[in-house]
Amino acid sequence: MALDQSFVGRTYPPTPAYEVGREKIREFAEAVGDTHPAYVDPEAAKALGHPDVIAPPTFVFSITFKAAGQVVQDPQLGLDYSRVVHGDQKFAHVRPVRAGDRLTVTSTIEAIKTMAGNDIVDIRGEVHDESGEHVVTAWTKLVARAAEEA
Numbered sequence: 001m002a003l004d005q006s007f008v009g010r011t012y013p014p015t016p017a018y019e020v021g022r023e024k025i026r027e028f029a030e031a032v033g034d035t036h037p038a039y040v041d042p043e044a045a046k047a048l049g050h051p052d053v054i055a056p057p058t059f060v061f062s063i064t065f066k067a068a069g070q071v072v073q074d075p076q077l078g079l080d081y082s083r084v085v086h087g088d089q090k091f092a093h094v095r096p097v098r099a100g101d102r103l104t105v106t107s108t109i110e111a112i113k114t115m116a117g118n119d120i121v122d123i124r125g126e127v128h129d130e131s132g133e134h135v136v137t138a139w140t141k142l143v144a145r146a147a148e149e150a
Contacts, residue, residue, distance in 0.1 A: 002114040003121065003144075007077055010109045012070040017102040017130060018063045025055045025099055032056060042099075054096035060103070061089060064125035064138035067105035071123050072142070077109075079121065080144050087120065087141035094134050102130040110139070117146030 022042075029039035034056050037044035045053045072081050097103070104127070111122040125138040 003077060003079060003112045003119045005112055007074075007109050008112055012067075012074075012107045014104040014106045014128075015063070015067045015070075017104050020055065020059075020097055020099055020101040020103060022053050022099040025053055025059065025097075028059050028062075029056050032058065045098075050096065050098060052099040054098050057091055057093060057096075058089075059097055060091065060125075060127055060136050060138055063103060064105050064107075064127065065140060067107045067125050068123045068140050068142070071107055071109060071121065079119065079142070080147075083145045083147065084142050085145065087143040088139070089141070090139040092137045094136060097127075097135060101135070103127050103135060104130075105138075119144040 026040050029036070036056070038048055038050065038054050039056060040053060042053055071077065072079055072084070105125045106128075108124045108126070109121060110124045113120040121142045121144070123140045123142065125140065126134065127136045127138065129135055
């Protein structure tokens, strides 16, 4: 059954703050195989004009995807998560994520489509630091595959 189009534009409350730590940044950079020194060495980051180590650009995926869980778990929306696959991801950075940032994410449903029986939901996550500064916007596309006919 197609998802309700009236959910387009619905915004969910901001998440609790996530404190970005140097070790999390290092672990993420290592996991994705990015050896840029600004991700692990505070002096290298400072030489580039940053107050502390910075995170690889896709680091915020973990917190924005978790925030999108508010959308996925909304019982009124009725998305069948057991059939969901991750369709796409995009980021638009205002500034790099830095160690010490306390970030919140506000998720908004930007679009709902049905194609070939598959429900497609586009979620925008606006990431702000504790001072309210916009840090990055992340777009997540989720595809709930159509149920197979018996």
